[in-house]
Amino acid sequence: MKRRDLLKASVLAGTVALLPKVKAQGAFQNTPSLGRRYRNLIVFVYDGFSWEDYAIAQAYARRRLGRTLALERLLARYPSGLINTYSLTSYVTESSAAGNAFSCGVKTVNGGLAVHADGTLLKPFFAAAKEMGKAVGLVTTTTVTHATPASFVISNPDRNAEEKIAEQYLAFGAEVYLGGGDRFFSPEKRKDKKDMCAAFAQAGYGVVRTPEELSRTNATRLLGVFSDSHVPYEVDRRFRGIKVPSLKEMVQAALPRLASHRNGFVLQVEAGRIDHANHLNDPAATLWDTLAADEALELLTAFVDRNPDTLLLLVSDHATGVGALYGAGRSYLESSVGLDLLEGQKASFEHMLRLLGTNPDAGQVKEAYRSLKGVALEDAEAQIVVEAIAKKAFRPDGVRYGIQPSNTLSWAMVQRNPSKPDRPNIGWSSGQHTASPVVLALYGQGLRYLNLGLMDNTHVFRLMGEALGIRYRNPVMSEEEALEILKARPVGMRHPEDIWA
Ligand SMILES: [Zn+2]
Structure with missing residues (x-):
C-alpha cells in the first residue's frame, strides 16, 4: 500500500471511530403524515410476519391457488413502508414491547403491557379512543388476552397474567372480544375459580364458544372464546376439521357490531399465530395462517370501500424464524x-x-x-x-x-x-424473533404518500392519532434508566418458551 493510501485508510478509520454511538431511541426518524382524518380505524397486526413469509405466501397463492394476495394488491397500489422494531433495551423485540410502541408511542422493555419498567403506567391508544366515544373491538387468533391485543387497551406489568387481563377487559368494556383463551374465563379452568363468562354475560355480553353460536347470536356486545388456549392453526381448521371460526368469520361478526356505533370505532385484528408457527419452524402452519389473514384482509378492504371514512393500517410487529424459501438446483430452477x-x-x-x-x-x-x-x-x-x-x-x-x-x-x-x-426447501435461522424491519401499509381514501419510507414502530401511534384526531403523549424512558432498573429487578420473560408472539 502506498503512503498516500495508508494515510487515507487511517483517516477513514478515524472517521468511523469518531462517529457518535447511535442509540436505539435516538435513531433517525421519518414521520410521514396522513393528511386527513377518519371516523373509524382498523389496525390489522400480522404477528411475527416477515418478508420471507410474504414471499412464500405470494408465490404459493399464485402457483397453487391461482390468485394474487390481497396484501400484494395493497402493497402495489397503496402507501406502504418499513418499520424498525427494536424495543427500548433490545434490538430484538417481543410482542408486548412492539404492541406498546404501536399503542403508546414510546419504547418500553420487553415483557409488560402499556407500562414502563419502573411501573409508570402508559395510556394505550384504544383507551384514549374509547374516552372519545369510539366503540372498541379486539379480534385475534391467539388467546384474546394475549400481548398484542391487550397492549392496545390495558396496562399490566406482566403480559402472562392473562387471568387478570380477562378481568381488566371486563372493566374496560370493549364492544367485541373474539379469540381463544377459554381457560382465562371459565371458572373450572381459572386458578381462582372466578366465573368470568358469567360476569361478562351479566354485563350484557353475548358469550359464545363455537362457530355456530357466533353466527347465531344477536348480541350487540360479544365475548367469544373458541378454544382453551390459542385458536388452532388455519391448516388444522381447514384440513383436520377442527371446529373453530376462521379469522375472517370472526372479523365478519365484529364489523357490523362496531359499525353500527354512532361515534365510529377502533378495531384491532390480529393474525396472531403466524408468529407461533414461525417459532415452531412450521412452514405449512405459517403459510396457511398467512393465507387466512389474507382472506380477512380481503373482507376488511371491502368494508373500507363501502365505508370510506375508515382507515385500515396493516402492520407486522417483528419477524420470527425466519423461514426463507431458498434457491435449489442449477440456476435455481428447482426452487419452486x-x-x-x-x-x-x-x-x-x-x-x-x-x-x-x-x-x-x-x-x-x-x-x-x-x-x-x-x-x-x-x-x-x-x-x-x-x-x-x-x-x-x-x-x-x-x-x-x-x-x-x-x-x-x-x-x-x-x-x-x-x-x-x-x-x-424452506430454511430457518432460528426459532426466535429476529431484528429485521417489517411491513406497514395503509388502505383508505385520500392518502397522499405512496412510499412511506423507513419509520420507527412508535410512528404507528402518531398515524393512529392523526387518523382519529387524538393527541396525547406518554412519558418516555431512556435506555440507561431502563437498564438500571432491569439490572436490579428483571421483569417479564420468565422462560424462553414464554417468548411468544
Ligand atoms: Zn409478536
Whole structure:
C-alpha cells in the first residue's frame, strides 16, 4: 500500500471511530403524515410476519391457488413502508414491547403491557379512543388476552397474567372480544375459580364458544372464546376439521357490531399465530395462517370501500424464524418445486405432536410425516423425532433452536439433496424473533404518500392519532434508566418458551 493510501485508510478509520454511538431511541426518524382524518380505524397486526413469509405466501397463492394476495394488491397500489422494531433495551423485540410502541408511542422493555419498567403506567391508544366515544373491538387468533391485543387497551406489568387481563377487559368494556383463551374465563379452568363468562354475560355480553353460536347470536356486545388456549392453526381448521371460526368469520361478526356505533370505532385484528408457527419452524402452519389473514384482509378492504371514512393500517410487529424459501438446483430452477411440496402438508406440528402423544415409536412418527406432512422420513430421522418428543433431546444443539420439540420436528425433514428438492426447501435461522424491519401499509381514501419510507414502530401511534384526531403523549424512558432498573429487578420473560408472539 502506498503512503498516500495508508494515510487515507487511517483517516477513514478515524472517521468511523469518531462517529457518535447511535442509540436505539435516538435513531433517525421519518414521520410521514396522513393528511386527513377518519371516523373509524382498523389496525390489522400480522404477528411475527416477515418478508420471507410474504414471499412464500405470494408465490404459493399464485402457483397453487391461482390468485394474487390481497396484501400484494395493497402493497402495489397503496402507501406502504418499513418499520424498525427494536424495543427500548433490545434490538430484538417481543410482542408486548412492539404492541406498546404501536399503542403508546414510546419504547418500553420487553415483557409488560402499556407500562414502563419502573411501573409508570402508559395510556394505550384504544383507551384514549374509547374516552372519545369510539366503540372498541379486539379480534385475534391467539388467546384474546394475549400481548398484542391487550397492549392496545390495558396496562399490566406482566403480559402472562392473562387471568387478570380477562378481568381488566371486563372493566374496560370493549364492544367485541373474539379469540381463544377459554381457560382465562371459565371458572373450572381459572386458578381462582372466578366465573368470568358469567360476569361478562351479566354485563350484557353475548358469550359464545363455537362457530355456530357466533353466527347465531344477536348480541350487540360479544365475548367469544373458541378454544382453551390459542385458536388452532388455519391448516388444522381447514384440513383436520377442527371446529373453530376462521379469522375472517370472526372479523365478519365484529364489523357490523362496531359499525353500527354512532361515534365510529377502533378495531384491532390480529393474525396472531403466524408468529407461533414461525417459532415452531412450521412452514405449512405459517403459510396457511398467512393465507387466512389474507382472506380477512380481503373482507376488511371491502368494508373500507363501502365505508370510506375508515382507515385500515396493516402492520407486522417483528419477524420470527425466519423461514426463507431458498434457491435449489442449477440456476435455481428447482426452487419452486420445494414450494409446491407444501401442498402435501395438511397439518401443523402442533396437531401432529398431539396425535403422537408423549412416547411414540419410529413407525408412528414415519406414518405421521407421510400422512400429515407428505414427507417420507428415513429411520434415522424418525428416531431423532422420537428422542425429541420422549427425551427432550432437541436437534440441532444450540441456543438458536433447541427450545421445544417442534423445532426438531422441522429440522428432521430438512432437504437432503440441495439440487433436487423432495421436501419443502424452506430454511430457518432460528426459532426466535429476529431484528429485521417489517411491513406497514395503509388502505383508505385520500392518502397522499405512496412510499412511506423507513419509520420507527412508535410512528404507528402518531398515524393512529392523526387518523382519529387524538393527541396525547406518554412519558418516555431512556435506555440507561431502563437498564438500571432491569439490572436490579428483571421483569417479564420468565422462560424462553414464554417468548411468544
Ligand atoms: Zn409478536
